[in-house]
Amino acid sequence: MKKIIFFLVLILASCTPQRQLALLLARHPELKRDSIIVIHDTIITPYVQSSTGFTLEDLNDMLQKSRERDSLGSSNADIKTGITAIAYHARASIVADNGKLRLIAEQLPDTAAFEHKKTIPTYTTSPPIKIPTPIPSWKVFLMYLGGIFIAEMALRLIVFILKKFL
Secondary structure (H helix, E strand, O other): HHHHHHHHHHHHHHHHHHHHHHHHHHHHHHHHHEEEEEEHHHHHHHHOOEEEOHHHHHHHHHHHHHHHHHOOOOOOOOOOOOOOEEEEEEEEEEEEOEEEEEEEEOOOEEEEEEEEEEOOOOOOOOOOOOOOOOOOOHHHHHHHHHHHHHHHHHHHHHHHHHHHHH
16 A cells, blocks of 8 residues: 555656756756767778789889989989888888799788767756646536535535534
């Protein structure tokens, strides 16, 4: 029985979520502010490999062209003098393969982390406005009829008490 009364009190005391939020914001105005959310995003680049084949004649032609550019005073940055070149997460290697030289370029896997800041605006709410509707005439009639019935019962009770004790 106590549980039923408890649930009945809870149901009668509760109100709509809009009303609860409006009351909460009225009691605690510090909750009315914009929120900033930081989203952490991570991009992972996969391992990538690319290779191309060339012959010694191609390499000699490239060397000859670079020597011609050197005589003109231009830079020879495209000619590498090592077998492997590593720059940050990238690597390029020249290897010999069946009488051919092969240039292999590799991009090692990498992780890039980004932060995005999003602003969530404040929403102020108020309870919904209820527009009063007129009471239909048949309900007014029943209310008056009920009032007359209650008044009659009260008068009968008074008459009964007076007859009993007088």
